[in-house]
Amino acid sequence: MLIKNPRIFKQVLWHLLLLAMIFITLYPLVFMVSASFKTNVELFSSGLHILPSSPTLVNFNAVFSKHPVVSFILNSLVIASIVTIAKVITSVLTSYALVFMDLKYKEVIFYIFTLTMFVPFSVIMIPNYLTINKLGLMNKLVGVALPQLADAMGIFRIRQAMRQIPKSLVESARIEKVNHFTTLLRIVIPLVRSSIVAMSIIFFINSWNEFIWPMLILKSREKSTVTIALHYFLNSEGGSAWGSSMALATIATIVPLFLYLISQRQIISTFLQSGLKE
Amino acid sequence: MNIFRGLKKFQYKKFEPLLYLFPVIIIYAIFMVWPIIHNIYLSTLQWNMVSPNKVFVGLRNFQTIFKDPQFPLILQNTVIYVLIMLVLNFVIPYLIAYILAQLIRSGNHFYRSIFFFPSLLSLAVASIIFMWLLTPLGGPLTELLKIVGIKAPNWFNTPYYVLVALSIITAWRCFGFNLIIFIGAILDVPDELIQAAKIEKASDWLIFWRIVRPLTSSAALYVFIITFVFGLQYVFTPIHMLTVGGPNQHSSNLVYIVYQFGFKFFQSGQASAYALVSMVMFLIIIIIQKIVDRRVFYAN
Amino acid sequence: MKSIDFVNVHKSYGHVEVINGLNLNIPSGIRLVLLGPSGCGKTTILRMISGLESITAGDLFMGGKKVNDVEPGDRNVSMVFQNYALYPHMTIEDNILFGMQVAKVDKKDQQERLYWALNILELTPYIKRYPKELSGGQRQRVALCRALVKKAPYLLLDEPLSNLDAQLRTNARAELIKIHEVYSPTFVYVTHDQVEAMTIGHQIVVLNKGVIQQLDSPDAIYKMPKNVFVAKFIGSPSMNIIEVIIDGHDMILDNTRIKIPPYWIELVGNRTKVKFGIRPEHVVLNNSRGDKQLKIGYTENHGNRKCYSFAVGKDQLMATSDPDETISNVIYMNIPWDKVHFFDSDTDENIGYPSKLKNEETNE
Numbered sequence: 001m002l003i004k005n006p007r008i009f010k011q012v013l014w015h016l017l018l019l020a021m022i023f024i025t026l027y028p029l030v031f032m033v034s035a036s037f038k039t040n041v042e043l044f045s046s047g048l049h050i051l052p053s054s055p056t057l058v059n060f061n062a063v064f065s066k067h068p069v070v071s072f073i074l075n076s077l078v079i080a081s082i083v084t085i086a087k088v089i090t091s092v093l094t095s096y097a098l099v100f101m102d103l104k105y106k107e108v109i110f111y112i113f114t115l116t117m118f119v120p121f122s123v124i125m126i127p128n129y130l131t132i133n134k135l136g137l138m139n140k141l142v143g144v145a146l147p148q149l150a151d152a153m154g155i156f157r158i159r160q161a162m163r164q165i166p167k168s169l170v171e172s173a174r175i176e177k178v179n180h181f182t183t184l185l186r187i188v189i190p191l192v193r194s195s196i197v198a199m200s201i202i203f204f205i206n207s208w209n210e211f212i213w214p215m216l217i218l219k220s221r222e223k224s225t226v227t228i229a230l231h232y233f234l235n236s237e238g239g240s241a242w243g244s245s246m247a248l249a250t251i252a253t254i255v256p257l258f259l260y261l262i263s264q265r266q267i268i269s270t271f272l273q274s275g276l277k278e
Numbered sequence: 279m280n281i282f283r284g285l286k287k288f289q290y291k292k293f294e295p296l297l298y299l300f301p302v303i304i305i306y307a308i309f310m311v312w313p314i315i316h317n318i319y320l321s322t323l324q325w326n327m328v329s330p331n332k333v334f335v336g337l338r339n340f341q342t343i344f345k346d347p348q349f350p351l352i353l354q355n356t357v358i359y360v361l362i363m364l365v366l367n368f369v370i371p372y373l374i375a376y377i378l379a380q381l382i383r384s385g386n387h388f389y390r391s392i393f394f395f396p397s398l399l400s401l402a403v404a405s406i407i408f409m410w411l412l413t414p415l416g417g418p419l420t421e422l423l424k425i426v427g428i429k430a431p432n433w434f435n436t437p438y439y440v441l442v443a444l445s446i447i448t449a450w451r452c453f454g455f456n457l458i459i460f461i462g463a464i465l466d467v468p469d470e471l472i473q474a475a476k477i478e479k480a481s482d483w484l485i486f487w488r489i490v491r492p493l494t495s496s497a498a499l500y501v502f503i504i505t506f507v508f509g510l511q512y513v514f515t516p517i518h519m520l521t522v523g524g525p526n527q528h529s530s531n532l533v534y535i536v537y538q539f540g541f542k543f544f545q546s547g548q549a550s551a552y553a554l555v556s557m558v559m560f561l562i563i564i565i566i567q568k569i570v571d572r573r574v575f576y577a578n
Numbered sequence: 579m580k581s582i583d584f585v586n587v588h589k590s591y592g593h594v595e596v597i598n599g600l601n602l603n604i605p606s607g608i609r610l611v612l613l614g615p616s617g618c619g620k621t622t623i624l625r626m627i628s629g630l631e632s633i634t635a636g637d638l639f640m641g642g643k644k645v646n647d648v649e650p651g652d653r654n655v656s657m658v659f660q661n662y663a664l665y666p667h668m669t670i671e672d673n674i675l676f677g678m679q680v681a682k683v684d685k686k687d688q689q690e691r692l693y694w695a696l697n698i699l700e701l702t703p704y705i706k707r708y709p710k711e712l713s714g715g716q717r718q719r720v721a722l723c724r725a726l727v728k729k730a731p732y733l734l735l736d737e738p739l740s741n742l743d744a745q746l747r748t749n750a751r752a753e754l755i756k757i758h759e760v761y762s763p764t765f766v767y768v769t770h771d772q773v774e775a776m777t778i779g780h781q782i783v784v785l786n787k788g789v790i791q792q793l794d795s796p797d798a799i800y801k802m803p804k805n806v807f808v809a810k811f812i813g814s815p816s817m818n819i820i821e822v823i824i825d826g827h828d829m830i831l832d833n834t835r836i837k838i839p840p841y842w843i844e845l846v847g848n849r850t851k852v853k854f855g856i857r858p859e860h861v862v863l864n865n866s867r868g869d870k871q872l873k874i875g876y877t878e879n880h881g882n883r884k885c886y887s888f889a890v891g892k893d894q895l896m897a898t899s900d901p902d903e904t905i906s907n908v909i910y911m912n913i914p915w916d917k918v919h920f921f922d923s924d925t926d927e928n929i930g931y932p933s934k935l936k937n938e939e940t941n942e
Binding site for chain 2: 010011017018028029045048089090093096097101102113115118120122123126129130131150180202210215216228230231233234245246252268272273
């Protein structure tokens with residue numbers, strides 16, 4: 001036996017297990033990127049070879065020439081931006097009121113918000129569809145954005161971050177006769193900045209990734225988002241769409257990947273705080 | 279005059295919190311509360327969502343869906359989805375989180391940042407990747423199984439296999455999120471408790487079962503619920519992209535069937551009735567969670 | 579055979595070395611106290627014994643057996659943690675039984691040992707309670723109880739009394755000694771409190787920055803500190819240490835010449851400067867005559883005694899006296915030469931004690 005020390009032997013076993021899990025986690029992504037650079041001939045013959053033998057941009061060219069990919073991306077960006085900005089503002093205001101203001105039934109209000117997280121999408125899908133239709137927002141980007149704002153995750157997380165702020169900081173501002181809005185802007189927001197950054201990125205990515213709702217609202221191809229455009233590659237069952245569908249999937253992954261790379265630390269630490277300890 | 283100003287000030291002070299809550303209240307009223315009520319109303323109608331002709335039918339939609347021969351199948355699929363997801367997205371991340379947080383000496387940050395990443399991908403992307411990973415026409419898994427001498431099934435076209443395949447897609451995408459919640463909870467367990475047990479020669483498993491698990495039971499309940507409630511919703515996208523509920527409704531569940539009745543069969547009444555059934559089911563689960571949660575131990 | 583031996587042990591975290599070549603022998607069955615300021619490495623040493631902390635280099639022997647790579651559970655130690663580490667989700671009974679359940683001790687035996695330990699610590703009425711339902715002192719006793727039932731040959735305690743208030747500590751100290759005497763394990767106790775160290779330890783190790791400053795009995799540590807650090811760390815108020823110039827048979831203390839007895843001069847040798855140490859309680863004050871005239875800076879009344887502070891050149895000198903003694907503003911200090919200490923100016927090491935005094939010491 002090479003490894004005599006049982007402590008080290010155990011460590012090696014755990015790391016082997018974890019590396020296997022890492023392989024399962026990353027293989028599909030590597031497969032996607034690599035497939036997007038393979039020719040169709042190679043795709044069906046390459047078997048288990050991971051890397052493309054002669055990388056080609058054929059698939060990307062095909063996607064860009066057959067579909068208005070730039071408008072897909074713009075549409076996604078517009079919707080995700082609206083959703084992110086609106087959700088950050090509403091979550092911050094709500095969290096501040098729920099943590100620092102004199103308000104009866106704060107706990108009850110918060111509890112109701114968290115309960116709404118568990119309302120299944122299927123319940124509000126048809127009524128919201130009818131509402132958006134009535135508001136004349138069908139096939140409009142705003143119509144996709146609006147219902148996404150009713151999401152309590154931001155309130156849940158940002159409230160949690162605000163609760164970590166020592167009450168005395170806000171109370172001393174009160175004694176100095178600083179009004180609530182100034183307290184929020186000058187004291188509270190700077191202190192929970194990293195949570196707000198993490199949540200905005202999560203909001204943006206979630207909205208970027210949204211599939212069901214945009215698919216119901218956006219009927220025309222020009223209004224499509226990147227994510228729902230992936231759907232177009234499925235109708236031509238099997239065959240030639242493999243490479244180009246992977247190319248578009250790769251494009252759809254770039255934004256979340258980039259945002260995650262720049263903010264990975266904040267995002268992970270925001271979710272590490274379980275928020276269950278009172 | 280003074281009194282008047284005083285009154286105004288008093289009222290502003292009282293209403294200021296409501297001002298902060300106002301935007302969120304409006305949004306929730308229109309896109310959360312009203313739809314729930316609206317859904318209940320819709321479940322009592324026979325309507326195709328377009329025609330001006332709405333017929334009030336009372337509870338007949340519920341009768342129809344309960345008598346519908348596909349109802350037991352949908353229920354069965356839902357249960358199977360939940361069971362698979364509980365293994366893949368509850369049990370396994372719980373154990374892996376324990377390994378990451380307590381058993382390994384280094385690499386925790388590296389592993390968790392990679393495991394988390396798929397949680398930020400669209401389920402549509404995940405679906406399309408796995409469609410090709412699993413395709414019987416030269417997909418890598420098919421090739422791999424061929425080497426071992428197993429003929430790969432046509433995953434998305436075979437009853438039961440389809441549930442496994444779709445669950446795996448959803449689990450792959452959601453695993454990291456649950457893992458991070460578990461890691462956070464396990465890191466909150468005071469180190470000395472685990473050290474005290476180590477000195478007593480308790481095995482890693484025993485420390486998990488007798489100390490870590492009871493002290494993280496609250497987080498575990500939370501993950502249990504989100505796996506249950508969100509898992510059934512997340513699987514919607516893979517279903518819609520890859521099988522549209524087929525073969526023969528063998529991959530539809532209580533959430534997807536609402537879409538099918540609403541937007542494929544244009545029967546908003548039965549769709550809403552299905553939606554209500556799932557909401558009641560989730561509500562029961564959450565109430566049970568609250569009762570159990572009150573009984574489980576809190577670390578503080 | 580329950581001795582513990584550190585042989586040239588090193589411990590570092592990344593590039594930071596906390597223990598640098600530790601050599602320490604802890605004889606079987608004694609109460610040894612590791613004493614030092616925070617960050618001195620005392621807890622690290624304790625945790626290396628428990629196995630919770632690995633050692634970077636060197637060897638650790640327990641009972642004559644090398645244990646460098648032995649898991650904590652296989653070292654046969656009990657440990658009492660600073661914040662007790664009671665399992666909050668288990669009753670007191672389960673907390674105490676946990677270790678025996680893990681070790682699969684026979685059920686009947688478990689119960690016997692449980693009640694035996696509970697009786698010693700007077701905890702029997704509380705067995706069905708949860709830790710959060712107990713007071714700090716009771717929790718501390720549960721932690722002791724949990725260590726006691728195991729009857730392990732090594733009992734490690736990491737500042738077990740630091741979370742108790744002053745009144746409870748006195749009782750708890752007595753309790754700790756009682757427990758040690760029940761089965762005489764090798765007892766290693768970490769603290770930063772010198773009173774605890776003095777009352778509990780057979781032997782005290784004074785540590786600073788990961789290095790042993792002195793290993794001795796409490797008495798020797800107080801009477802013959804090996805260096806300036808130990809001299810200042812032990813005793814309250816701490817020892818006065820003032821640099822003086824040696825000129826022939828005299829020392830010059832802030833412009834005052836004081837004659838030194840010849841047996842001290844022998845030891846001072848050819849040094850021209852030394853550090854002179856005297857404990858505040860040993861300074862003899864006299865209203866009319868003495869070795870040096872002093873002016874009182876400020877006075878503190880401690881109830882049982884009074885502390886005076888005097889300016890001596892740039893240094894402060896402290897002295898204590900009976901509170902009822904009346905003392906004038908200008909006063910004389912007398913030096914009792916059998917109670918002073920001299921330290922080398924450069925190395926801070928004690929230059930030693932005249933053999934005349936040492937003999938008196940042993941005769942006492």
